[in-house]
Amino acid sequence: MWDPTQYERFKDERAQPFRDLASLIERRPRMRVVDLGCGTGELTRELHDQLAAEETIGIDNSETMLLKSQSFGSEALRFEKGDVEGFVTDRPFDLIFSNAALHWIPDHDHLFAKLVALLSPHGQLAVQMPANHDHPSHRIATEAAVSFGISPRTVNVLPPERYAALLHHLGFARQHIRLQVYGHILPSAADVVEWTKGSTLTPYREALSAERYEEFLAEYSARVVAALGEERPYFYTFKRVLIWGTF
Ligand SMILES: C[S@@+](CC[C@H](N)C(=O)[O-])C[C@H]1O[C@@H](n2cnc3c(N)ncnc32)[C@H](O)[C@@H]1O
Numbered sequence: 233m234w235d236p237t238q239y240e241r242f243k244d245e246r247a248q249p250f251r252d253l254a255s256l257i258e259r260r261p262r263m264r265v266v267d268l269g270c271g272t273g274e275l276t277r278e279l280h281d282q283l284a285a286e287e288t289i290g291i292d293n294s295e296t297m298l299l300k301s302q303s304f305g306s307e308a309l310r311f312e313k314g315d316v317e318g319f320v321t322d323r324p325f326d327l328i329f330s331n332a333a334l335h336w337i338p339d340h341d342h343l344f345a346k347l348v349a350l351l352s353p354h355g356q357l358a359v360q361m362p363a364n365h366d367h368p369s370h371r372i373a374t375e376a377a378v379s380f381g382i383s384p385r386t387v388n389v390l391p392p393e394r395y396a397a398l399l400h401h402l403g404f405a406r407q408h409i410r411l412q413v414y415g416h417i418l419p420s421a422a423d424v425v426e427w428t429k430g431s432t433l434t435p436y437r438e439a440l441s442a443e444r445y446e447e448f449l450a451e452y453s454a455r456v457v458a459a460l461g462e463e464r465p466y467f468y469t470f471k472r473v474l475i476w477g478t479f
Pocket residue numbers: 234250268269270271272275291292293294297314315316317330331332333336337431
């Protein structure tokens with residue numbers, strides 16, 4: 233159950249990696265595009281306009297996120313509720329795009345092979361995913377989940393060089409893969425919790441009752457603040473992997 237209001241508290245910071253990823257795409261005429269895990273659709277709209285795409289489809293499995301998407305749709309841009317893992321198409325795409333979504337899905341060797349099969353012969357793949365699982369903000373969330381008796385999130389994101397090899401073996405002739413560190417200036421370490429509440433902690437909120445989740449948050453926040461210290465403002469480093477390739 234995604235909470236778009238919490239997610240968008242850091243809208244500008246979350247939009248920058250999207251724009252960095254979009255800038256890697258080669259603009260070609262009359263592209264057919266899919267945005268997997270499109271969220272509210274606001275950035276899908278930006279992508280669609282930037283590429284002057286012929287057709288764009290946004291796919292997401294969260295009703296709460298998709299609620300907002302209707303205001304961004306048009307004749308050439310539509311949104312559908314669906315799961316990335318079960319996604320199929322009867323016509324190939326010129327671009328498969330995904331910003332901050334595929335890290336929720338396991339087995340990337342299998343997933344990427346499946347996505348590549350949906351691309352046209354000169355198609356492009358552009359994917360951005362957080363890779364910050366070794367930061368205390370994420371590590372402590374995993375530890376707190378275990379101490380609350382719920383399954384911790386699995387780390388699905390591979391090291392960048394694994395994506396380079398994967399794209400090579402999947403037949404991409406050109407590729408650009410990089411790990412980028414985004415630095416976010418937050419008022420204090422406690423604000424890191426506001427950040428993770430909108431994304432990383434989502435499955436924990438779902439797995440716990442409202443009361444237990446409040447207890448979880450209190451314990452998690454105390455441990456995060458103890459680990460990150462009193463520095464004000466707090467400089468939150470956030471690693472992301474950016475992946476682009478074409479045949
Ligand atoms: C962090 S948000 C990113 C949203 C959007 N791409 C953006 O950049 O603003 C991740 C989105 O992925 C969606 N998502 C996660 N797993 C998914 C899956 N298996 N199938 C479809 N959508 C999924 C979530 O519902 C959520 O809207």
